[in-house]
Amino acid sequence: MASWQPLGLGGSVAERPPLDEAFLPGEGGGDPWEGGGEQGPGERADRAGRADLAAYRRARRRARTRRVGTGAAGIVSIAVAWQIAATICKDPVFLPSVTQTARTFLHYLDRPYPAQGSPLWYDALVSLRRILIGFAIGVAAGVTVGSAMSASRVVRHLIDPVIEVFRPLPPLAFIPLFIIWFGIGELPKEVLIVIGVVPIMAVTTVAALDEVPEDLRLCARTLGASRRYTMLHVQIRSALPGILTGMRISMAAAWTSIVAAELIAATSGLGYLIQQAGDYLDTALVLSGIITIAILGLTLDACLRGLLVLADPSRRG
């Protein structure tokens, strides 16, 4: 019955009579439909001055800087405790001090250590390469499987039990099998990472896509978006933060797999380095290898977290 009429929206917004003065948000008065007692998440914005969004964001940024400062203090206090323990213990084989470890780390960073003949950066690069290849393939496959499961009930019922069987298995149990199948080259390590990453990514992708409210899609459709546009710009976009969180979890799992594989069957990589250094009782070098893993892991996680912040503005600040 209702039909579109030139109800003041026909491109004549400027011609419409202005709202009652009392309704117009004045500079000091805030806005007419909000009192001071507004409850809800926006109250933070209101308190920091609803007239000044920038000030609110500055305040949140300051809070984040404080948080980072506190976090750094935690790490520093661990280092201090370690240094004190090493000083009391006086046995560099049992526990080298922070300074000894740092010296070893810097020394072998670009100098080959006696047992193996390659410097620290080389082993770090080898491990990083394995991680990135396995992770990329695993994420691509996992997201694809997850999307298919979310889109089709049949696919979901088909793949769900397979994942449920694989998910609780520690990837490390497959190492001997992969050595039999693929030898001790690069392939078994990458396959190991892939089988660790795929189930995690599939499960988190399904959860992220399922979580997109039906009404959000309907909302996009009533705003004039086609099915395809809604799929790409709403459903997948909306699931992105969940998928990125899955990637962070997968990345940690990938490091576990690769280091374990390198400890058992490898001739390069950080796991191999730690193994070798342990055999020669070079504890400072063992710790250097562990610290390298920590640095690489933190860096990769920071990259993913950066993407997550880009994808989900509510995590900013």
Add this chain to the structure above:
Amino acid sequence: MIDSVGKTFRRGGRRTVALAGVSLAVQAGELVCLLGPSGCGKSTLLRIVAGALERDEGTVTVGGRTVSGPSPARGMLFQTPMLFPWLTTRKNMLFGPKAQRSAGLDERDDPELDAEADAILRTVGLAKFGDAFPHELSGGMQHRAAFARAIITRPSLLLMDEPFGALDAITRVRMHDFLLSMWDQYRTTIIFVTHDIEEAVLLGDRVAVMGGRPPGIQEVIDIPLGRPRHALDADTEAFLVAKRRIRASLTV
């Protein structure tokens, strides 16, 4: 125009009649409330009008056209604002026009859209919050942003599904004033679903009371309050009379 619409849900061999023989004619520019308890089929009816649910019987025509799927001519507002959390208020508003443009349906260009977005942002009192993300807005502000996003696509009909049901009582009164003021300005036809008698009386030109077995429209009651209305009109005698009338109709 809703003509003898019926809907039956089937689940595991059990059939539930959600709506039977519902007819309702809504005039252009009218604000009609669908009022009823939970499970009376009011949301189902609204979704059928939106084109999100298929009807089993009857026809729904809007502006002479039969409804066959979601369309920007029929905007919808939900109980939660359903803003896209990764977009600012302004970009949320531009989502509809841009999505339509990608399909060649909206011919407004960027400067024109920006100007219109600015004007609407001012009208809904969010001029300073065009660049804010939804999580930075209060509940009431989010609903106003959702309204702004729906209105920029120039719908001839706005479907509102208990849009203020999740707000606290004070914010809710403010949103009533907001909606009345917006409706005065844009004169868009609105079908408003609610289970709150006072809300229905305050907002509606007419209130369609729903209920019964199988569910349908029991009675359509005219609200004799003048326009423009204001939340304070809830204190008038005419308001109380209308409210009593509806309560009687609900308890039958």
